[in-house]
Amino acid sequence: MRHFGHLAPRVRDELFHLPPAEFDAAAPLDVLAPALGATLYSPATRPRLAADVRRQAARGVVSMVLCLEDAIPDGEVGRAEANLVAQLTALAAEPTGAPGSGPLPLLFVRVRTPGQITALVTRLGPAVRVLTGFVLPKFTECSGIPFLEALTEAEAACGRRLLAMPVLESPDLLHLETRTATLDGIARTVTKYRDRVLALRLGVTDLCAAYGLRRAPGTTAYDIALLAALIGDVVNVLGRADGTGFTLTGPVWEYFPRRPRTPGPRPPGGHLDGLLREVELDHANGLLGKTCIHPSHIAPVHALSVVTHEEFCDATDITGPGNGGGVLRSAYTNKMNEVKPHRAWAERTLRRARAFGVARPDVTLADLLAAGTPAPGA
Structure with missing residues (x-):
């Protein structure tokens, strides 16, 4: 699979100076984590879940979470588990080369309890091959260790x-x-299981609930003082660029359009203004990828994840052979590139470039949005 793989090759060639690279679920974690992109959540109760997964993959979705936790009522868990097993089994049984049988997205199941991990893997049997992993809710050192132990047991089985x-x-x-103390405990736990932890996700809806808060459509997580302070502390402890950090993904955006969008290119504006602004702030604060609850969020998140030609030139200059230090004038002649302080940024930018590609110099955000947004009814 690859980002923007749903576009015709001609369109990709018009958009990208360097196209997104191909990858699959077996790729190393340092390839998969930056490539998660807009991770679309879906309740596991949906009766046509397998068809939904296929449809979203055809629209450019690269990672999905099938939810057994907050997205479904407590009384629906048993039915949701049975539906999930049946739908994943159907996906696994599809013959290679059948119509619509392109690469599946990276598929994760959000569970409620550690026991669900081992039980679901047992029930899936050979169909577990379509599953990339599990999302672990309300994670702390105390609650997280049983989840990770169950994951290890299921993996061995x-x-x-x-x-x-x-x-x-x-x-x-x-x-x-x-x-x-909570952050220190989380850091100890995920470090111990580093080879199994793909990324850490921020669940700001539950965090806001602790104070009776909810973001308005024009308000980003960074406008809420409590959330902004927390995000800074999480990045401080768990997002360091010294080899000890993890990929951190951006918080969910709760709003979506009431009616289908009209055809044609869409410049930044309208109901997605807040989302676009929040994704920009995610990147500025060291977060990459985003939890999404509506298909209309996919194209904006992916468009903003593409590396600009200017960023790419800066990153390649900084990491170029023989650059042991010093200051370089940028290729765009508008900034200072200081080799040592900017190297970690440059390396992170090049990992993002591998996953999302590098835009041509004349390609704008509006161009990427227009190309990546499916036509109504698609």
């Missing part, structure tokens, strides 16, 4: 790599008096 994406959404993480 099925003989396949299964990855974890813990969600940081516990009130203990937000409360000032418990934040440091």
Whole structure:
């Protein structure tokens, strides 16, 4: 699979100076984590879940979470589990080369309890091959260790790599008096299981609930003082560029259009203004990828993840052979590139370029949005 793989080759060639690279679920974690992109959540109760996965893959979705937790009522868990097993089994049984049988997105299941991990893997049997891993809710050191132990047990039982994406959404993480100890415990836990932790996800809806808060459509997570402070502390402890950090993904955007969007190119504006602004702030604060609950969010998140030609030139200059230090004038002659301080940024930018590609110099955000947004009814 690859980002923007749903576009015709001619269109990709018009958009990209360097196209996104291909990858699959077996790729190393340092390739998969930056490539998660807009991770689309879907309730596991959906009766046509397998068809939904196929349809979203054809629209450019590269990662999905099939949810057994907050997205479904407590009384629906048993039915949701049975539906999930049936739908994933159907996906696994599709013959290679059948119509619409292109690469599946990276598929994760958001569970409620550690026992669901081992039970679902057992029930799936050979069909577990379509599953990339599990999303672990309300993750702390105390709650997270049983989840990761269950993941390890399930992995050994099925003989396949299964990855974890813990969600940081516990009130203990937000409360000032418990934040440091909670962050330290999370860091110890995910470091111990580093080879299984693909990325850490921020669950700001649950965090806002602890204070009775909800973002308005024009308000980003960074406009909420409590959330902004927490995101800064999470990046401080878990997002360091010294080899100890993890990929951190951006918080969910809750709003979507009431009616189908009209055809044609869409410049930035309208109901997605807040989302576009928040993704820009995610990147500025070291977060990459985003939890999404509506297909209309996919194209904006992916368009903003493409590396600009200017960023690429800066990154390649900084990491060029023989650059042991010093200051370089940028190829665009508008900034200073200082080799040592900017190297970690440059390396991170090149990893993003591999996943999302590098735009041609004359390609704008509006161009990427127009190309990546499916026509109504597609």
